[in-house]
Amino acid sequence: MIEFRNVKKDFSGRPVLRGFNLHVRKGETMCLVGTSGAGKSVTLKHMVRLLKASSGEILIDGEDIQPLEGKALSSMREKFGYLFQSAALLQWLTVYENVALPLRERTKLSDGEIDRKVRHVLDRVNMSHALGKLPADISGGMQKRAGLARAVVSEPDILLYDEPTSGLDPVTSRTIDTLIHDLQSDLGVTSVVVTHDMISALTISDRIAMLHQGTVLEVSPPREFLASQNEVVRDFLDSQCISRNFFEEFPERILK
Numbered sequence: 284m285i286e287f288r289n290v291k292k293d294f295s296g297r298p299v300l301r302g303f304n305l306h307v308r309k310g311e312t313m314c315l316v317g318t319s320g321a322g323k324s325v326t327l328k329h330m331v332r333l334l335k336a337s338s339g340e341i342l343i344d345g346e347d348i349q350p351l352e353g354k355a356l357s358s359m360r361e362k363f364g365y366l367f368q369s370a371a372l373l374q375w376l377t378v379y380e381n382v383a384l385p386l387r388e389r390t391k392l393s394d395g396e397i398d399r400k401v402r403h404v405l406d407r408v409n410m411s412h413a414l415g416k417l418p419a420d421i422s423g424g425m426q427k428r429a430g431l432a433r434a435v436v437s438e439p440d441i442l443l444y445d446e447p448t449s450g451l452d453p454v455t456s457r458t459i460d461t462l463i464h465d466l467q468s469d470l471g472v473t474s475v476v477v478t479h480d481m482i483s484a485l486t487i488s489d490r491i492a493m494l495h496q497g498t499v500l501e502v503s504p505p506r507e508f509l510a511s512q513n514e515v516v517r518d519f520l521d522s523q524c525i526s527r528n529f530f531e532e533f534p535e536r537i538l539k
């Protein structure tokens with residue numbers, strides 16, 4: 284579904300992706316984890332060609348997206364919903380209008396049809412009470428939920444989430460995890476979730492990819508990831524005080 288083949292990216296001669304290989308399978312939820320600056324957001328941006336690789340191939344549904352231009356590029360991007368690292372809501376539009384925007388821009392749906400879809404997704408993320416509010420007047424967690432609604436409203440095949448729980452308190456973070464999981468199982472989408480938060484990664488992933496110094500160090504399902512012998516992975520888990528017995532200690536965390 285999404286495949287990076289030996290992708291390299293440098294910014295003004297400074298390498299950020301150094302021979303990056305990754306295969307995200309159709310229908311799975313893959314989390315990308317790694318320390319700040321590891322290249323997680325840069326990786327997501329390559330998937331929708333917001334950034335272009337210096338070399339290597341990036342295949343979406345078997346098609347190399349690097350050379351795409353114009354209409355072909357736009358239609359490739361329509362496969363994606365994207366929740367940016369900052370929720371990136373337009374500050375002068377209400378929650379309702381922010382969520383309606385992708386449908387107004389990308390589709391020829393009638394106002395009635397748009398209204399039905401927007402209300403449905405906002406209900407899905409428990410935001411029905413805030414349709415008319417401006418982003419500045421709602422909390423960070425509500426902004427993330429509105430961003431989530433906007434990412435899914437056009438029913439994309441692939442959802443990209445950049446730090447969906449950053450800056451949120453632990454309780455709200457777990458609500459967002461459950462939402463991501465439920466949306467994935469309802470819609471059957473392929474999801475790539477960038478996160479610092481190992482609890483999120485363990486809870487919602489089919490597989491976790493550890494990024495380190497511009498490469499993919501390890502890709503494994505949560506239980507194998509917890510048992511990894513790789514020193515960088517172990518240090519990363521230890522830095523967040525994640526126990527090797529995480530699932531035995533918190534069985535309610537098992538969503539997958």
Ligand SMILES: Nc1ncnc2c1ncn2[C@@H]1O[C@H](COP(=O)(O)OP(=O)(O)OP(=O)(O)O)[C@@H](O)[C@H]1O
Nearest residue numbers: 294299317318319320321322323324325326368479
């Ligand atoms: N447009 C750009 N121009 C120059 N350098 C960039 C650009 N975008 C990212 N970088 C650099 O690439 C590296 C990886 O950045 P990236 O945003 O992918 O990190 P990250 O893993 O998402 O980190 P964080 O967890 O802090 O969000 C960083 O050193 C960053 O400074």
Ligand SMILES: [Mg+2]
Nearest residue numbers: 323324325368
């Ligand atoms: Mg980032």
